[in-house]
Amino acid sequence: MFVDLEKRPRPLQESLCASFELTPAEARLAVGIGSGKNLESIADELGILKETARSQLKSIFLKAGVRRQAELVALLGSFLNSKDA
DSSP: OOOOGGGSOOOHHHHHHHHHOOOHHHHHHHHHHHTTOOHHHHHHHHTOOHHHHHHHHHHHHHHHTOSSHHHHHHHHHHHHHHHHO
């Protein structure tokens, strides 16, 4: 059995960084949003201020080409499903 090391699955955060040009901090926040958590609980988990999380979320919206959190969740859901296939 041969494994193409260039095609091995990347960790989710790394994939988000590569696909949407997110920073690692933005990718961590996006993973939380994609899993259905609210912004305040994600900020607490990451040890950042809610205002910092809000700023990062705005940046994620711009980079992902969405305007609302629901659109981002839908995009991340389709992204994750296509990566699993």
